[in-house]
Amino acid sequence: MGMTLERLERFGEAWRRKDLDLLMExxxxxxxxxxSVGVEPGTTFRGRAEVRRGFELMLAYDAGYESRGGxxxxxxxxxxxxxxxxxxxxxxxxxxxxxCDFFHFEGDRIRVKDxxxxxxxxxxxAAAG
Structure with a gap:
């Protein structure tokens, strides 16, 4: 079974609720x-523990903003x-x-969130300089 739009929408809803446990599922x-923010530009997190930490950092970075889907x-x-x-x-x-996020899926799960x-x-x- 592959990823569905309904499942991807649930991921987005979990992001808007800042539900780290559900996101990691x-x-x-x-x-x-x-x-989308960091020194590379952006920062890359690999593996479940690092990705969870990256999600937590990005959700904190965007605190104070209302998250909207698209x-x-x-x-x-x-x-x-x-x-x-x-x-x-x-x-x-x-x-x-x-x-925007670009995703690579493995079955019904997310392998890469870019x-x-x-x-x-x-x-x-920039043009004036």
């Missing part, structure tokens, strides 16, 4: 998490999902971060 023993698809043993985080700043403006995010910045600043 979706992961294979040899899982890999490539975080579209997802699965093709064979690969898939992707969109997500966003939003919060209202002190000035009353809503700040949003958008991202995360990317769009961040706020000024594109003109």
């Amino acid at each position: 979706f992961m294979t023993d040899d899982c890999v998490f490539r975080a 579209e997802a698809f699965i093709t064979g043993d690969r898939g992707a999902s969109q997500w966003s985080y939003a919060r209202t700043g002190d000035d009353g403006r809503v700040q949003e971060v958008h991202g 995360a990317y995010r769009r961040v706020h910045g000024h594109i003109g600043d």
